[in-house]
Amino acid sequence: MDNLGVVFLSEVVGTALLVLLGCGVVANVALTKNKGFGGGFLMVTIGWGLAVFVGVIVSYNSGAHLNPAVTLGLVASGATEFGSGVPVNVVSVLTYLAAEMIGAFLGAIVVWLAYKQHFDQEPEAANTLGVFSTGPAIRSYGWNLVTEIIGTFVLVFVVIAFGGGRQGESGGLAALGALPVALLVIVIGTSLGGPTGYAINPARDLGPRIAHFLLPIKGKGSSDWSYSWVPVVGPVIGGVLAGWASLVLLPILT
Incomplete structure (x- = not known):
C-alpha cells in the first residue's frame, strides 16, 4: 500500500507536468494574443516531446507510465510488476x-x-478547444480511430522493446530513459500526428477536455464530445495490440 501511494503521487505529478507543458505549447501557438502565435506544428511537436521528457524525469518512482495506453499495454504484454515493486493486479x-x-x-x-x-x-472557440484536446484535420471517425491506433501502437511497442520485452519492475516510459522517449514522441508527432493531432494517450485528451467543459472560459464553445471517444478508444486499442504483439515479436532471451 505504501508503494501504491508513491505510484499514485508520482503519476499525478508526472502527468500533470506533461499536460501543463504540452497543452501549454499549444496555447502559446494557437491563442492569437500570444508571442508564440503561429509557431506551427513543428513547435507543438517538439514541445510535446520535451513535455514528456519532463514528465518522465519527475515520475521515475512509478516507472512513468503517464498514459493509460502504456499501463494497459504493459498488462497485455504479460507484465507481473509495475514501478516501485507494485504487482500487476486490478x-x-x-x-x-x-x-x-x-x-x-x-x-x-x-x-x-x-x-x-x-x-x-x-x-476563435476552436483555438481554445485545441489547447485542451485533439481534433481531426479531416473528420472521419473510422479513419481517425485507425490513425490513433497506429500512433499508440508505435509508442507502446517501442517502450516495451526498450524494456527488453515483457516489462518488469521498471516497466513504463522510464524504461527508455527520458531523452529517448521524448524523441520517440517527437517522431510519432512529425510522422503520424497530422491527421488527428496524435493524442496517443486517453488521459491527455479526456482529462483536459473535461477541464475545458468545466472551466469558466469566455466564448469557449463546444467541447466536441462527439469526437471525444476516438482519442480514448484508439489509444487503448493500440496499446493493448502492442502488448500482445510484443509477446510474439519481442521474445525474451533466456
Whole structure:
C-alpha cells in the first residue's frame, strides 16, 4: 500500500507536468494574443516531446507510465510488476489509471491559469478547444480511430522493446530513459500526428477536455464530445495490440 501511494503521487505529478507543458505549447501557438502565435506544428511537436521528457524525469518512482495506453499495454504484454515493486493486479492498474486522469485534469487547469487573459480574449472557440484536446484535420471517425491506433501502437511497442520485452519492475516510459522517449514522441508527432493531432494517450485528451467543459472560459464553445471517444478508444486499442504483439515479436532471451 505504501508503494501504491508513491505510484499514485508520482503519476499525478508526472502527468500533470506533461499536460501543463504540452497543452501549454499549444496555447502559446494557437491563442492569437500570444508571442508564440503561429509557431506551427513543428513547435507543438517538439514541445510535446520535451513535455514528456519532463514528465518522465519527475515520475521515475512509478516507472512513468503517464498514459493509460502504456499501463494497459504493459498488462497485455504479460507484465507481473509495475514501478516501485507494485504487482500487476486490478487495484494497481486502477491506481495508475486514476492518477493519470487526475494529473491530466489538473495540468489542464494550470494551463488555463497561466493563459487566463489570453483565453478571455481569444475570438476563435476552436483555438481554445485545441489547447485542451485533439481534433481531426479531416473528420472521419473510422479513419481517425485507425490513425490513433497506429500512433499508440508505435509508442507502446517501442517502450516495451526498450524494456527488453515483457516489462518488469521498471516497466513504463522510464524504461527508455527520458531523452529517448521524448524523441520517440517527437517522431510519432512529425510522422503520424497530422491527421488527428496524435493524442496517443486517453488521459491527455479526456482529462483536459473535461477541464475545458468545466472551466469558466469566455466564448469557449463546444467541447466536441462527439469526437471525444476516438482519442480514448484508439489509444487503448493500440496499446493493448502492442502488448500482445510484443509477446510474439519481442521474445525474451533466456
